[in-house]
Amino acid sequence: MIVMRTGFRWVMMALAGCLGLVVLVNRSTAAEERARNPILWADVPDIAVIRVGAVYYMSSTTMHLSPGLPIMKSKDLVNWELMGYAYDTLGDNDALTLRNGKNAYGAGSWASSLRHHDGTFYVTTFSSTTGRTHVYRTRDIERGEWRENSFAPSLHDHSLFFDDDGRVYMLYGGGNLRLAELNPDLSGLKPGGFHQVVITNASAVAGTNVGLPAEGSQLRKIHGKYYLFNICWPRGGMRTVLIHRADAITGPYEGRVALQDQGVAQGGLIDTPEGEWYAYLFRDFGAVGRVPYLVPVRWAEGWPVLGVEGKVPDTLALPPSKGLIPSLVVSDDFERHPGQRLLPLSWQWNHNPDPEHWSLAARPGYLRLTTGRVDGGFLEARNTLTQRTLGPECSGFVAMDIEGMKDGDVAGLALLQRRYGFVAVKARGTMRYLVSVHAPSGTPIESEPIPLKQNTVYLRADCDFRQRADRGRFYYSLDGQTWAAIGAELKMAYTLPHFMGYRFGLFNYATQAAGGHVDFDSFHVSDRIAAVP
Numbered sequence: 001m002i003v004m005r006t007g008f009r010w011v012m013m014a015l016a017g018c019l020g021l022v023v024l025v026n027r028s029t030a031a032e033e034r035a036r037n038p039i040l041w042a043d044v045p046d047i048a049v050i051r052v053g054a055v056y057y058m059s060s061t062t063m064h065l066s067p068g069l070p071i072m073k074s075k076d077l078v079n080w081e082l083m084g085y086a087y088d089t090l091g092d093n094d095a096l097t098l099r100n101g102k103n104a105y106g107a108g109s110w111a112s113s114l115r116h117h118d119g120t121f122y123v124t125t126f127s128s129t130t131g132r133t134h135v136y137r138t139r140d141i142e143r144g145e146w147r148e149n150s151f152a153p154s155l156h157d158h159s160l161f162f163d164d165d166g167r168v169y170m171l172y173g174g175g176n177l178r179l180a181e182l183n184p185d186l187s188g189l190k191p192g193g194f195h196q197v198v199i200t201n202a203s204a205v206a207g208t209n210v211g212l213p214a215e216g217s218q219l220r221k222i223h224g225k226y227y228l229f230n231i232c233w234p235r236g237g238m239r240t241v242l243i244h245r246a247d248a249i250t251g252p253y254e255g256r257v258a259l260q261d262q263g264v265a266q267g268g269l270i271d272t273p274e275g276e277w278y279a280y281l282f283r284d285f286g287a288v289g290r291v292p293y294l295v296p297v298r299w300a301e302g303w304p305v306l307g308v309e310g311k312v313p314d315t316l317a318l319p320p321s322k323g324l325i326p327s328l329v330v331s332d333d334f335e336r337h338p339g340q341r342l343l344p345l346s347w348q349w350n351h352n353p354d355p356e357h358w359s360l361a362a363r364p365g366y367l368r369l370t371t372g373r374v375d376g377g378f379l380e381a382r383n384t385l386t387q388r389t390l391g392p393e394c395s396g397f398v399a400m401d402i403e404g405m406k407d408g409d410v411a412g413l414a415l416l417q418r419r420y421g422f423v424a425v426k427a428r429g430t431m432r433y434l435v436s437v438h439a440p441s442g443t444p445i446e447s448e449p450i451p452l453k454q455n456t457v458y459l460r461a462d463c464d465f466r467q468r469a470d471r472g473r474f475y476y477s478l479d480g481q482t483w484a485a486i487g488a489e490l491k492m493a494y495t496l497p498h499f500m501g502y503r504f505g506l507f508n509y510a511t512q513a514a515g516g517h518v519d520f521d522s523f524h525v526s527d528r529i530a531a532v533p
Helices: 004-026 203-208
Strands: 047-054 057-058 066-075 081-087 113-117 120-127 132-136 147-151 161-164 166-171 177-182 195-200 212-224 225-234 240-246 254-259 265-271 279-283 292-299 302-305 348-350 367-370 385-388 393-401 410-417 421-428 431-438 450-451 456-464 469-478 503-510 518-528
Touching: 047 113, 047 195, 047 265, 057 113, 081 132, 081 265, 161 431, 166 212, 203 212, 203 225, 203 240, 240 265, 240 302, 254 279, 254 302, 279 302, 367 503, 385 410, 393 410, 410 456, 421 469, 421 503, 421 518, 450 518, 503 518
Parallel strands: none
Antiparallel strands: 047 057, 057 066, 066 081, 113 120, 120 132, 132 147, 161 166, 166 177, 177 195, 212 225, 225 240, 225 265, 240 254, 265 279, 279 292, 292 302, 348 385, 367 518, 385 503, 393 456, 393 518, 410 421, 410 503, 421 431, 431 450, 456 469
8 A cells, every 4th residue: 555655645745736837837927917807717706805904705696516616716807716615515305415315416506796894704605505595704704613594485696785874785686686684694685675676677778679687686786886797698699797876775777788708797896906897707618517707897987898899808907817726626645634624625525425434534634535425326426526627728747546435436536517427447356447537417337347456546537628619528547647538528518407517526435335445645736737648
C-alpha cells in the first residue's frame, strides 16, 4: 500500500509541475488581461449577490446536494471563494435520503435570496421536496453558524426584501407575481398582512408568445424606486431579462424587456464601491451547467440599461480570473491534520450522506466508502461524493484500493447526471473486473469487462466542454503513469430531471450484500486534459 501512495503522489507532483509551467507563462500576460465571460465556467446557477462595504457575497442553488446553499465571497466580482453552506442537510425524508425508491434529483432547494439587514445576513430558499420556505441567518457570514426556521407554503423563486418602513416581504411566483408580507422575525406569513398579486402577467412586456412565464424575482430599491428583475422565455426565442419598476413596493409597476442575447438571463443588479453597475446573470451552457455572467449596466431615464449596445460583452473592465482551482474545485489527498475540516468545501454529497458508512479515520489518509445496503444502480447509491466539473475542459483522476470489495460491489469514478457515465471495478465472486458504463437514455450500457489482478487501480475522467462539445472519456491505469481508454465516448447532456451540470463522483454501492468497502487516495482535478498516447 505504501507503493500505491508514493507512486500516485509522484504522478500528481509531475502533473502539477507541468501545469505550473503553464501558470508561469500565463502570469507574464496577466496584467494585460481583462475579465472574460462566463465569469465562472462551472455550474453556479440562480445566483444572488450583495455587497457589504468593499466585499461581495453570493449564494446559489445546489438542489439535491448536501451540504447545500453555498456562500461565496469576492473582492472583485470575478474571483470567488467558497466560505461555507447555509445548511448541512435541508431535511430528512425519503427523497432527500434516497430511501424507499425516492430521490430529490432536480428538486431539493432552488433559487435563493441573499440579504444583509441591521447587522444580520439572511439567505432564504424554497423547496418542493419539503414543501416549505427556509430562512437561514447569521451575524458572521464567513465563519458563523447559520440558524434556521422554515414555514409553509413554499414561495417559488422569491426575493426577500426589507423595506425602509420596517416591513418585510417576499415577492414570488411565476407569471402573476405576488407580494407577501412576513412577520418581522421572518417566522412566516404575517396574519392580515399584505398578500396580493402586484404584477399580473409579468411576461406581457415580452409579447404574447411566451413559454416560460416570468419568474426568478430579484427586487432592489435604488434611488427611491423599486426595481424587479425577472426572466421569461418566449417560444422559439431565448431566455429574456425583464425589468419592472414602481414608486411603491405594492405597485403599480411598469415593465420592459432589458436583455435578449445568448440566453443570458436571471439575476439582478450589483454596484461597486466606485459607483459602477453590473447585472449578474447566468446562461445555460450545455452539460457543464448554468454558468454566471456579468453584464455592464448604465442608467438612462431612471432605467438600468444592460449590455453594450444590447449585447453581452466577452470581456469586462474587471480583473482577470485566477481560475476555479482551488476556489470552487479542489484536489484532495484525504490526509487531515488537527483543526482541518473533514472535507474541503468543494465536496458535496449526492443527497444526504449516511455518516455511518464513510470515514477518513478508518484508514488515515484515505476516504473509505462502505456499502450500507443493497442498491439497484448508480443513481440510487448513498454516499456518492461529488465536485463540479469545469470548462472549457477538465480532468479528474483518483487511486482506489479495492481489497475490501465484496461480491456484487461496484466502485469507481463517475460523471454524474441523468445520462451518467463511469469507470469502475465490479466484483464478481473472487474476481475483479474493470468496466465503463454509460447511460445515454437512462438504461446503463456496460463495456466489455477487463479482468483485474491487483488491488490498486487508477481511474480517470476527462470532460471537453469546448464549443459545447460535451464529450466525456474514461481511462484506467495499473501504475498511475500509463493510461488506457475504456469504453466509448460519453455524450454528455444537461437534462431537466437532474437540472444540474455534470459532477465528478466517487462512489461504491452493493448489488448483493452490504459491508464491502473501497479506499480512495488522492483525488486530483485539473483544468487541462493531458494527452494520452
